[in-house]
Amino acid sequence: MAAWNEVCRQCVNTVANVPIEILLVAALATLLGLFVLFFVFIFTVAPVPRAPLPEEEKYRTLSKDGTVTDPEQLPSWLEASSTHAITPASLFMSVVIPAYNEEDRLTGMLEEAVNYLERMYGTATSGERTLRNRKPEPSADRGWEILLVSDGSTDRTEEVAFRFARDHQLSLHPKGAAGPWTPQAGEGVHIPPGTIRVVNLTRNRGKGGAVTHGMRHVRGQYVVFADADGASKFDDLGKLVGACRDVEDGKGRAVAVGSRAHMVGSEAVVKRSKLRNFLMHSFHLILWLMTPPKTATVKDTQCGFKLFSRNALPFIVPYMHSEGWIFDVEMLMLAEFAKIPVAEVPVGWREVKGSKLNVLRDSIGMAWGLAVLRAAWSLGVYRQR
Structure with missing residues (x-):
């Protein structure tokens, strides 16, 4: 012990005799080295999306006789956008639905979605019943599409989507299906041919990758992504559209975020496990600490129901x-x-039962992903032109 103390004393004396200028240079060099190492680490671990495969940039839909079409090339506003210009919309509302093995939950969600979409934004070819029940809208607010992005599904997700589209396309009075918000099945709505497009991702990307892929190929003036389980009330889409229009800037850009923050004290949240509620509050704290000021004020960043104006996409x-x-x-x-x-x-x-979210594992993964994401944007690993 005495020998160790003597060594420490000699080290202190040696450092004390070093000129302050050299110590400052050494400290700065150490900090610079640590920064470079940290930058290299973030550069290495920061995710880089894979390029889409040629077959992933195609879609299938139903022809007028109800047969599934051959794969057709998806339109892309992105290819025509070298700056922040964007091709004009050809319809009013695009809905992107990311789906991974959702054969059991998809039908109810689609039923509630097409009922709302056809009632509010349907065209004159949609049947007399729809026209009678439609609420008045400005004449420009017409036309809709659903892009179902099957994210490497191994079940019958795509088959279920085509069967749903066929049932609602070939019959003027299709039988409806029960959904999360409509437990009693009623009469469905007739939909025009080609309104439901199915995109198949050969390799699973993850929910974010599926949503982003779909949003690259939308035709709508407004674009909403919605979870395939139907947990969010689709009839509230009108609230998002209204809010989006209210805050649009001079360039026609806006985002409307569906929020469940008002439900924090509700029975649905209170009944959750203590672990899940603890992780939820911890994640909100991490978000507040690690995100830019305005993003940090969003009370619910994770609700799978968000609307974008077309001009915001680029x-x-x-x-x-x-x-x-x-x-x-x-x-x-x-x-x-x-x-x-x-x-x-x-x-x-x-x-809605059947969630694929592993609360503990995915919460840790989200915290790690957020840390890497924030560091990558702060250090310039990621850049926005």
């Missing part, structure tokens, strides 16, 4: 990197970087 979609659960946060960060207005809107939401 400032967000081309720069997306996260393909996992944390992708919502990156979208909001990119909106903030581009000074795009964001509105948070309370929406209906309920728990």
